Amino acid sequence: MLKNIIEVESLSKSFNISSKDPGLRGTLKHFFKRETKRIKVIKNITFQIKEGEIIGFLGANGAGKTTILKMLCGLIVPSEGSISVSGYLPYRRRDDFLKNITLIMGQKQQLIWDLPPIESFYLNASIYDIDKFEAKRRIKKLSDMLEIEDELYIPVRKLSLGQRMKSELLAALIHKPKILFLDEPTIGLDINSQRNLREFLKSYNSENNATICLTSHYMKDITSLCNRVICVHNGSISYDGKLEKLLKKLSPVKEVLIVCSSEKDANKLAKSGFKVKNKVKNEITLKIENRNVSSSLRTILNNYDIEDLFINEPPIDEIIEKILVKNKYTF
Amino acid sequence: MSKIFTLLKVQYSNMLEYRVEIALWAVSGIIPFFMLNIWTNNNLNEAININNTMLSRYFLSVFFVRQFSVVWVVFSFEEDALLGKLSPYIIQPLNPFFRYFTQHIAEQITRFPFALIIAIFFFLFNPDSIWFPNLIFLFLSFISTFLSFLIQFLIQSIIACICFWTEKASSIERLFFIPTLFLSGLLAPVVSFPKYVKSWIYFTPFPYLIDFPANLLSGNKTNISGGFIMQILWILLLFPLFTKIWYEGTKKYTAMGS
Numbered sequence: 001m002l003k004n005i006i007e008v009e010s011l012s013k014s015f016n017i018s019s020k021d022p023g024l025r026g027t028l029k030h031f032f033k034r035e036t037k038r039i040k041v042i043k044n045i046t047f048q049i050k051e052g053e054i055i056g057f058l059g060a061n062g063a064g065k066t067t068i069l070k071m072l073c074g075l076i077v078p079s080e081g082s083i084s085v086s087g088y089l090p091y092r093r094r095d096d097f098l099k100n101i102t103l104i105m106g107q108k109q110q111l112i113w114d115l116p117p118i119e120s121f122y123l124n125a126s127i128y129d130i131d132k133f134e135a136k137r138r139i140k141k142l143s144d145m146l147e148i149e150d151e152l153y154i155p156v157r158k159l160s161l162g163q164r165m166k167s168e169l170l171a172a173l174i175h176k177p178k179i180l181f182l183d184e185p186t187i188g189l190d191i192n193s194q195r196n197l198r199e200f201l202k203s204y205n206s207e208n209n210a211t212i213c214l215t216s217h218y219m220k221d222i223t224s225l226c227n228r229v230i231c232v233h234n235g236s237i238s239y240d241g242k243l244e245k246l247l248k249k250l251s252p253v254k255e256v257l258i259v260c261s262s263e264k265d266a267n268k269l270a271k272s273g274f275k276v277k278n279k280v281k282n283e284i285t286l287k288i289e290n291r292n293v294s295s296s297l298r299t300i301l302n303n304y305d306i307e308d309l310f311i312n313e314p315p316i317d318e319i320i321e322k323i324l325v326k327n328k329y330t331f
Numbered sequence: 332m333s334k335i336f337t338l339l340k341v342q343y344s345n346m347l348e349y350r351v352e353i354a355l356w357a358v359s360g361i362i363p364f365f366m367l368n369i370w371t372n373n374n375l376n377e378a379i380n381i382n383n384t385m386l387s388r389y390f391l392s393v394f395f396v397r398q399f400s401v402v403w404v405v406f407s408f409e410e411d412a413l414l415g416k417l418s419p420y421i422i423q424p425l426n427p428f429f430r431y432f433t434q435h436i437a438e439q440i441t442r443f444p445f446a447l448i449i450a451i452f453f454f455l456f457n458p459d460s461i462w463f464p465n466l467i468f469l470f471l472s473f474i475s476t477f478l479s480f481l482i483q484f485l486i487q488s489i490i491a492c493i494c495f496w497t498e499k500a501s502s503i504e505r506l507f508f509i510p511t512l513f514l515s516g517l518l519a520p521v522v523s524f525p526k527y528v529k530s531w532i533y534f535t536p537f538p539y540l541i542d543f544p545a546n547l548l549s550g551n552k553t554n555i556s557g558g559f560i561m562q563i564l565w566i567l568l569l570f571p572l573f574t575k576i577w578y579e580g581t582k583k584y585t586a587m588g589s
Contacts, residue, residue: 015585073422075586091582095424103422110419112341114348119341126337127425
């Protein structure tokens with residue numbers, strides 16, 4: 001039985017945010033009497049994460065995903081509730097805890113801009129008390145995995161975004177962290193670089209049994225890496241469970257394209273009580289509820305002359321996009 | 332210690348990338364030479380019983396002390412904190428202030444040859460003021476300049492941490508620069524100050540930032556043991572204050588911009 005490596009209970013975070021009316025009047029009012037509001041951005045959330053799991057945090061911009069990651073890695077202090085990561089209170093930032101985690105933010109960098117990445121790697125190795133010999137070995141291994149051996153000696157400012165992101169990953173992983181917090185790690189990368197990065201994360205996870213908490217706006221990141229997702233909506237958790245289950249829940253029907261042997265059969269099938277999406281000559285697309293798929297197909301195959309049949313999986317990208325962009329679904 | 336050494340090596344490599352900028356910064360620190368000109372052209376030194384040669388040496392020493400004790404941590408830290416660049420460093424097992432500390436030391440090492448060239452030019456125009464400081468005094472002035480740097484670094488780091496609360500801590504530093512400018516010995520030797528100012532100024536950190544190390548280097552009369560004791564006392568007072576404000580400040584950190 002795998003143990004929980006992250007335990008969060010009734011966690012909340014509030015921020016004081018000042019607001020200002022537009023125009024000169026608003027500016028003067030803001031200068032003399034500043035109005036601040038206390039906004040609860042994370043509301044009483046509870047979840048556990050097991051060692052080795054890859055979890056995707058889903059939600060629209062401003063839903064609170066990044067704030068959750070910041071609390072988990074100890075960057076910010078929670079306002080209420082309890083949080084334990086690898087047995088530590090993250091916000092105390094004990095050295096032993098910090099040596100176990102890493103945070104990668106797709107939009108922020110820690111590499112020294114004017115120097116080649118290798119300098120930052122050795123610097124990080126030293127900060128994490130890794131001796132030079134071991135550091136060299138790890139840099140070699142990780143640069144092989146990330147395919148950036150040729151870029152190690154080129155100043156960071158001369159690298160492409162993808163090469164920089166891979167170098168950031170290497171810098172963040174040189175101490176072999178057991179828990180990775182990744183905030184949109186593939187942002188701005190081209191499709192190839194995204195795929196390589198995902199492959200790398202998968203192998204890092206399986207080799208080191210590392211736990212990965214990930215936020216991303218790219219559907220592929222979520223679908224190819226995460227078995228479990230936590231949907232965040234307005235600072236609360238609206239879903240926590242298997243990705244498959246979420247997709248089934250959000251898309252309860254399957255689309256079945258049936259090619260009948262004649263148009264006559266297709267017309268007959270269209271009038272048989274199934275929900276028809278469209279019909280073109282002898283091809284008919286039916287919408288069948290997930291739970292009725294097998295029985296419905298049996299009926300169709302037994303009663304109609306069928307040439308071919310295709311079952312379309314739920315349109316994952318569209319569904320996740322609705323969660324990410326439009327916050328359409330609450331559960 | 333090896334972490335700090337590695338940091339220093341990396342920061343030095345980084346600073347070498349900016350050597351032209353650093354040379355210009357070194358040149359921009361020639362205020363003491365203007366002040367020397369004002370003092371000698373108006374015979375102001377006669378009132379404080381320091382001859383022209385000693386005054387020249389004092390202001391050249393001020394230039395050197397300033398070159399190796401100038402601190403700008405508040406500006407870098409504020410930018411990093413407000414733009415969220417601090418976030419990756421705050422969750423590393425090394426206080427991020429060590430990065431700024433080694434940046435300063437690396438910058439000082441990079442500045443050294445430029446400061447030396449400026450000093451050679453100074454001697455070309457003022458051959459009377461050429462002197463070779465006694466090795467012991469050279470060593471003591473080196474130590475006191477480093478202590479002066481530490482005091483200024485701690486003061487600015489404390490001010491920098493205020494940005495966890497106010498976001499614009501650098502404006503406080505600008506306010507603090509006014510007494511530093513007038514009371515540290517940058518514009519005039521502290522010995523020339525009115526008697527009532529001298530009665531309290533030695534209880535503040537200001538005379539130990541420039542005047543004390545500059546007097547040691549130039550060979551002017553100064554209270555050596557008293558100066559060192561006050562420098563160490565100020566460091567002992569400021570360090571716990573810094574650790575406290577850092578600890579409380581990071582609780583307020585919101586990792587903005589990320």
